[in-house]
Amino acid sequence: MGLGFSWGLFLLGSIREFLGAGTILGMQLLPTEYNPLVIMILPAGAFIVLGFLVATMNKVEKG
Amino acid sequence: MKNLFLIFISTILINNFVLTYFLGICPFLGVSGRIESAFGMGMAVTFVMTLATSISWLIYHNILTAFNLIFLEYVVFILVIASLVQIVEMFIRKFSPALYQALGLYLPLITTNCAILGAALFMVAKNYGFAEAVTFGFSGGLGFSLVLLIMAGIRQELNYADIPQVFKGASITLITAGLLSLIFMGFSGLISA
Secondary structure, three states: OOHHHHHHHHHHHHHHHHHHHOOOOOOOOOOOOOOOOOHHHHHHHHHHHHHHHHHHHHHHOOO | OHHHHHHHHHHHHHOOOHHHOOOHHHHHHHOOHHHHHHHHHHHHHHHHHHHHHHHHHHHHHHHHOOOOOOHHHHHHHHHHHHEEEEEEEEHHHHHHHHHHHHHHHHHHHHHHHHHHHHHHHHHOOOOHHHHHHHHHHHHHHHHHHHHHHHHHHHHHHOOOOOHHHHHHOHHHHHHHHHHHHHHHHHHOOOOOO
16 A cells, blocks of 8 residues: 555656656756646646546556 | 635635645545535534634643643644544434435544644644634635535536546546646636735
8 A cells, every 4th residue: 555655656746747847856858948837736737647647547457 | 804804715715725735635535426415524624624723723822832732733633623523423413314324434534634634733834813713714614615515516417428438437536626726726816915
């Protein structure tokens, strides 16, 4: 349970940071011309990304 | 007075507990299936939150700070909240067995509803006076109820919508919550700091 929680949190954080700032763990991954999706950093983005993660889990489990 | 009004509006619409602080997500997702149970849950949380912030304020400022016992604040706050939930639980079981059935496990879980402990801790962190603390708790509960009711209304309609299989259940609920949160962001222009 604890590991699953950490893994989920890590995944959620990575996706939000990547899309919202173009970085992962502070490293610039996307070119600086990338216009960040600020919404991903905001609370709304968390709900939406989590919703899509749950949908992905459903897809993986049920096919 | 103006100060209280500002706290009231901003806690309900701008700094909503559920949509901007992610507090109280568990009943928000769990009880928003039907409007009746959402309304009951909203009222229960509003009641507990208002009383919890006022009683915690009184204890914090009259006992804990006076005797230099501030390190006990979590224990004391949780004790206050748990006793209040116990009262609400007995009341609802006696006077509305149907609502008691509908809320199920989520009723005792109000004890660990982080929105309520959050309200008590925010009120201490923001150094509110008594009137401000009570307004803060009450409007926090109202904001929670408002979002819960809106969500329940949307979810009842969603039952008739044609949603792709993988998005059914928790997924579409979370995405809806995200869109609601976006809508509530629009209110942040109401008050200019």
